[in-house]
Amino acid sequence: MALKLNPTIAQSPKLPAFALPPMASLRSPKFFMASTLRSGSNCSALIFVNEIKKSYPDTNEFVDREVDNIKKPFTPPREVHVQVTHSMPPQKIEIFKSLEDWADQNLLVHLKPVEKCWQPQDFLPEPSSDGFHEQVMELRERARELPDDYFVVLVGDMITEEALPTYQTMLNTLDGVRDETGASPTSWAIWTRAWTAEENRHGDLLNKYLYLSGRVDMRQIEKTIQYLIGSGMDPRTENNPYLGFIYTSFQERATFISHGNTARLAKEHGDLKLAQICGTIAADEKRHETAYTKIVEKLFEIDPDGTVLAFADMMRKKIAMPAHLMYDGRDDNLFDNFSAVAQRLGVYTAKDYADILEFLVGRWKVEKLSGLSGEGLKAQEYVCGLPPRIRRLEERAQGRVKQARSVPFSWVYDRQVSL
Ligand SMILES: [Fe+2]
Numbered sequence: 001m002a003l004k005l006n007p008t009i010a011q012s013p014k015l016p017a018f019a020l021p022p023m024a025s026l027r028s029p030k031f032f033m034a035s036t037l038r039s040g041s042n043c044s045a046l047i048f049v050n051e052i053k054k055s056y057p058d059t060n061e062f063v064d065r066e067v068d069n070i071k072k073p074f075t076p077p078r079e080v081h082v083q084v085t086h087s088m089p090p091q092k093i094e095i096f097k098s099l100e101d102w103a104d105q106n107l108l109v110h111l112k113p114v115e116k117c118w119q120p121q122d123f124l125p126e127p128s129s130d131g132f133h134e135q136v137m138e139l140r141e142r143a144r145e146l147p148d149d150y151f152v153v154l155v156g157d158m159i160t161e162e163a164l165p166t167y168q169t170m171l172n173t174l175d176g177v178r179d180e181t182g183a184s185p186t187s188w189a190i191w192t193r194a195w196t197a198e199e200n201r202h203g204d205l206l207n208k209y210l211y212l213s214g215r216v217d218m219r220q221i222e223k224t225i226q227y228l229i230g231s232g233m234d235p236r237t238e239n240n241p242y243l244g245f246i247y248t249s250f251q252e253r254a255t256f257i258s259h260g261n262t263a264r265l266a267k268e269h270g271d272l273k274l275a276q277i278c279g280t281i282a283a284d285e286k287r288h289e290t291a292y293t294k295i296v297e298k299l300f301e302i303d304p305d306g307t308v309l310a311f312a313d314m315m316r317k318k319i320a321m322p323a324h325l326m327y328d329g330r331d332d333n334l335f336d337n338f339s340a341v342a343q344r345l346g347v348y349t350a351k352d353y354a355d356i357l358e359f360l361v362g363r364w365k366v367e368k369l370s371g372l373s374g375e376g377l378k379a380q381e382y383v384c385g386l387p388p389r390i391r392r393l394e395e396r397a398q399g400r401v402k403q404a405r406s407v408p409f410s411w412v413y414d415r416q417v418s419l
């Protein structure tokens with residue numbers, strides 16, 4: 001799964017508001033980071049730092065930077081909305097227990113054996129080879145042809161992938177399917193761990209490619225990743241696997257679309273190797289989408305009413321994008337700005353949001369559900385009518401006159417990029 005941006009941020013005058021998660025983000029003054037020094041207080045940490053500086057004068061510059069960090073509060077953005085927990089009635093946990101064998105037969109088949117999986121190294125210069133430097137130079141030659149706005153989107157996608165610990169945590173919040181021990185033998189837990197292991201290659205590959213490209217400010221990017229993982233996310237799935245698997249179905253398709261589009265653009269810019277990298281990641285996302293949508297399809301079969309209500313609930317709340325709390329220490333609107341560039345380049349757009357929803361409605365045959373309760377019928381009507389409503393809003397937003405605007409992105413050394 002993982003990741004992708006919400007193209008529709010209400011604060012942004014350029015984009016329609018329908019996909020805005022009803023929440024705000026604040027930078028909390030509550031959290032303080034004592035950096036890597038495990039002292040009881042900032043004061044004792046500073047005394048400790050002075051001792052280090054005396055003993056190891058060569059490290060002074062680095063230590064000074066760390067001291068700066070100690071003085072400044074660590075202020076991750078935090079979600080400001082009511083956090084609902086455990087909304088699935090406890091008796092429904094039995095549904096997921098009874099689906100253990102089903103998951104073994106139908107879900108785990110979508111994992112690839114490790115020996116048959118691609119690895120990041122298959123697409124990168126071989127460090128042990130004599131031709132390593134030449135291979136790196138070739139990579140950098142090709143990367144020179146790509147514009148800054150493309151790199152902004154690729155970096156945002158990579159950062160989103162790199163916040164993988166958050167997504168594994170999210171899956172392990174779900175009642176009835178969580179990995180209870182960290183090495184649980186249930187099919188659900190096996191899936192979650194192996195899925196995470198597959199996803200882990202995405203961030204690794206993009207990160208190493210971007211490092212070698214020499215086009216981006218790796219330190220700023222690494223800071224953004226640290227902030228993002230520290231911030232976490234609440235996709236409002238309420239420990240409820242119905243909501244959780246609808247969310248992951250949506251997200252896997254969103255990432256499939258996004259990586260597919262960065263592949264297409266790389267090809268248009270003449271970088272076939274990068275196109276292959278992004279296309280290979282997109283293929284993984286597609287396989288994950290197949291798996292997650294299959295779970296929800298099964299839930300529709302067993303409990304159509306509960307599942308259509310969950311689908312409508314998730315769509316009313318809007319699908320919050322996994323990296324929406326991203327921050328680089330400088331730009332308070334980093335996610336909105338990144339989303340605006342992705343929208344402008346056609347990598348992930350408001351139209352994609354509507355298309356994904358329409359795809360899922362069709363995939364799960366929501367229009368054909370029968371025998372629903374009154375509430376279920378209302379939910380069915382709501383989700384089936386939503387894609388055209390979103391499209392109308394989007395067209396109206398597109399029709400408004402847009403002001404040309406550009407902002408500096410720290411990821412590309414504060415160069416200006418059009419939104
Ligand atoms: Fe994925």
Ligand SMILES: [Fe+2]
Nearest residue numbers: 001002199202
């Ligand atoms: Fe991924």
